[in-house]
Amino acid sequence: MSAFLFIINDASYGSERAFNALRLAGSLAARKQVDVRVYLQSDAVSRARAGQKVPIGHYNLELVLAKILRKGEVALCSDGMDARGMTEVELVAGVRRAAPGELDDWTIQADKVLIF
Numbered sequence: 001m002s003a004f005l006f007i008i009n010d011a012s013y014g015s016e017r018a019f020n021a022l023r024l025a026g027s028l029a030a031r032k033q034v035d036v037r038v039y040l041q042s043d044a045v046s047r048a049r050a051g052q053k054v055p056i057g058h059y060n061l062e063l064v065l066a067k068i069l070r071k072g073e074v075a076l077c078s079d080g081m082d083a084r085g086m087t088e089v090e091l092v093a094g095v096r097r098a099a100p101g102e103l104d105d106w107t108i109q110a111d112k113v114l115i116f
Helices: 017-029 042-048 061-069 078-083 102-109
Strands: 002-008 034-040 073-076 112-115
Touching (some): 017 034, 017 061, 042 073, 042 078, 073 078
């Protein structure tokens, strides 16, 4: 089994770099024998806010995250959430606040770490 960790920092809109990272994570999560984890930190925590009204020309991030969550995990940086006033109640179903030290553990367990 291959284990991938995606660490994403970019905000929800303005650049497609983080969206492309999520799209790749979703594609990998759909494969057999692949473990995918996504850690959203800094401005990327806003990607997991439920109920976003998608601007014209942008992608529905809830659908992309749902694809990853079918087989993978998505966690948000606690500090990033706190700095932006986010609570667990606002998150897309299945996405969760990371426990202290969880990113450290995921990094050690991953075969490959991709940072966006």
